[in-house]
Amino acid sequence: MSEETHPSTHPPLPPTTEDDRVSWLRLLRSRRVGVATFYRLLAEHGTAQAALIALPEVAKAAGIDDYTPCPEGVVLAEMRAARMARAQMICVTDPLYPSALRDIPDPPPILWVMGDISALARPTIAMVGARNASSLGTRMARALATELSNAGYVIASGLARGIDTAVHAATVEGGTIAVMAGGVDVLYPAENAKLAGEILRCGVRLSEMPMGTQPQARHFPRRNRIISGLAGAVVVVEAAAKSGSLITARNALDQGREVLAVPGHPFDARAAGCNMLIRDGARLIRNAEDVIEALPAAQTMQPDLPLPEPIPAGPPEHRGLRETAALHTRILSRLGPSPLAEDQLIRDLNAPARSVAPAMIDLELDGRIHRQAGGLLSLAK
Numbered sequence: 443m444s445e446e447t448h449p450s451t452h453p454p455l456p457p458t459t460e461d462d463r464v465s466w467l468r469l470l471r472s473r474r475v476g477v478a479t480f481y482r483l484l485a486e487h488g489t490a491q492a493a494l495i496a497l498p499e500v501a502k503a504a505g506i507d508d509y510t511p512c513p514e515g516v517v518l519a520e521m522r523a524a525r526m527a528r529a530q531m532i533c534v535t536d537p538l539y540p541s542a543l544r545d546i547p548d549p550p551p552i553l554w555v556m557g558d559i560s561a562l563a564r565p566t567i568a569m570v571g572a573r574n575a576s577s578l579g580t581r582m583a584r585a586l587a588t589e590l591s592n593a594g595y596v597i598a599s600g601l602a603r604g605i606d607t608a609v610h611a612a613t614v615e616g617g618t619i620a621v622m623a624g625g626v627d628v629l630y631p632a633e634n635a636k637l638a639g640e641i642l643r644c645g646v647r648l649s650e651m652p653m654g655t656q657p658q659a660r661h662f663p664r665r666n667r668i669i670s671g672l673a674g675a676v677v678v679v680e681a682a683a684k685s686g687s688l689i690t691a692r693n694a695l696d697q698g699r700e701v702l703a704v705p706g707h708p709f710d711a712r713a714a715g716c717n718m719l720i721r722d723g724a725r726l727i728r729n730a731e732d733v734i735e736a737l738p739a740a741q742t743m744q745p746d747l748p749l750p751e752p753i754p755a756g757p758p759e760h761r762g763l764r765e766t767a768a769l770h771t772r773i774l775s776r777l778g779p780s781p782l783a784e785d786q787l788i789r790d791l792n793a794p795a796r797s798v799a800p801a802m803i804d805l806e807l808d809g810r811i812h813r814q815a816g817g818l819l820s821l822a823k
Contacts, residue, residue, distance in 0.1 A: 454484040456535035464517055465490035466533060470551055471512040471520075471652065472497060476804050477548045479766065504764040523653040527627040529554045538562060546671040546697045548800060550650035554626040557642035561596050561617040567733060568598045568673035568694070570666075570687045571605025571680040572712050579680035579712065582704055583608040586677065589730030591616030596645065598672045600665060601634055605679050605687075614640045619672060622649040623665040624657030660806040660813060666690040667697075674737050675700035677727060681715030688715050691724070696795065700736050702727045769793075769801045770810075774821065777811060781818035 457463045469490045470480050475497075483493040483500070494511045501509035524531060532538050532553045540562045543549055555562070567590055571583060587597050587609035598619040599606040610618050620641050622628070626649040629635045641647060650668065651661065666689050670676050676694040678701070681687035691701045701724045706713020720726050725736050769791075776782070776790050784802070788795050802819070805811045812822045 454481065454535060455489060457490070457533055462490065463531060463533070464514065464521070465494060467517040467520065467531070467552060468512045468514060469493055469497075471517055473509070473512070474501070474506070474766070474804070476766075476800050477551060478800050480551050504767050506767075520653045523627065524554055527556065527653065529556045529626050529653065530559065531555075532559075540566075540672055542566065542673065543668065543671040546667065548667065549671070550668065553648050553650055554653060555646050555648045556626055557646035558617070558644055559646060561619060561645045562648075562672075564596045564617065565594070565737075566596045566598050566619065566673045567737075568669045568676040568690070568699075569605065569609045570599055570669065570676065570678055570690050572682060572685065572687065573602050573604040573606075574712065575604035575608070575680050576710070576712055579605060579704075579706070580608045583679045584612045586679070586704075586727075586730055586733065587612040590733060591618075593730060593734060598669050600662075600669055601630075601638060601641075601647070603631055603633075607634060607637065609679075610634075610641060611637055613645070615644055618645040620645070620647045621665050621669045621672070622647055622651070622657070623661040625649055625651050625653045625655040627653055628656060630657050660803075662686055663689055663813070664803060667693045670694035670699055671697055673699060675702055675733065677733055678703045678716050678719060678724075680704065680706060680712050681719075682711055683714040683718060685715050688719070691719055700725065700738070702733060702736055704728075766801060766804075769798070770805060773798070773801060773805060774810065777819060777821045779820055779823070781814055781820045784819055787819060 457466050469475060469483065483497070484490060487493040487496050497511050498509045532555050534544060534549050534551050538559055539553070569583060569587055571579060583605045591597060591613040596617045596619055597609050597613045598621060599609050601610060601620040601622065610620060618641055620638065624630055626647050629638045638647060650664070666686060670690050670693040676690060676699055678687050678691055694701050701719060703716040703719040703724045704727050705720055706716055708717065727733055772791055773787070776787060788798050791798055802811065806813055809822055812820050814820065
């Protein structure tokens, strides 16, 4: 199907009935339907129901025979699990969907959310850092998070060990957003189970993953883009030279967010990533005042403002299943058993990073490529 049939200015129609929401979830959970393909299919066919009907023929045109969309029973089971966990399904077209997240190139079409959903309407700052954080780094994270929370900001992080745990614990009463790499009902790491429950009093846990999904390494880059997408700025408190926190910082730059970093001693490997960010132009942070000063004007207004009217996101890119399969082939042809830097791969493909990244995530999810530390990629064994 040609690109001209689905202009980016045409927003997806919001699901207005329970059947519509089931269809949205079925389409998103269908094999080889990533975020970009989901938006494109909605734009091409108008509704998720129509897209599901057309999907087998679309797949056949791309050379995929005997394609079956996600069965209705699978998503009904997921929705039952959500009700049991008291999780709410929020679609990208819903008024409750975080407006900042809606603005990123690849907003999750559907979020599962637990807790006080009003926290999603407030100005948000992301804070991330090392899992094996130092005592000084943990103290700095707690102090920054507490001061920013007292100033009215919601703090978003990933509920991991170390810095994430420190900032969530410091902002339980003021409101905090924990973005999960697995299902919103799956508590990881186990030692944060009590904290995860406390977060729900004034904040939320959220995830784009299916209910009950156990987190795996390949899920964390997807989670990181949500952490940065929710916020007006990302503060990196402590991070090694090769860490997931730097992936979050790169996502923030791609999304037009401010990247801020706390400096550390040159001899401390846990501060190397922060020092590199500062060297490359990130703003040096000493206290909460520095963070607030760096925020965009819209984020420095008084919090607790009314939620703005939703602006549905159009498809972030226009690639059919045929084009997606061709891009997958190009990516796989340039990879081998020896690791290759992701940045180098993107340069070799001579394609925009925002187009290549979703394809690489799809290949990771299919188990065809393997992501290693430091942004290195190789063919899966």
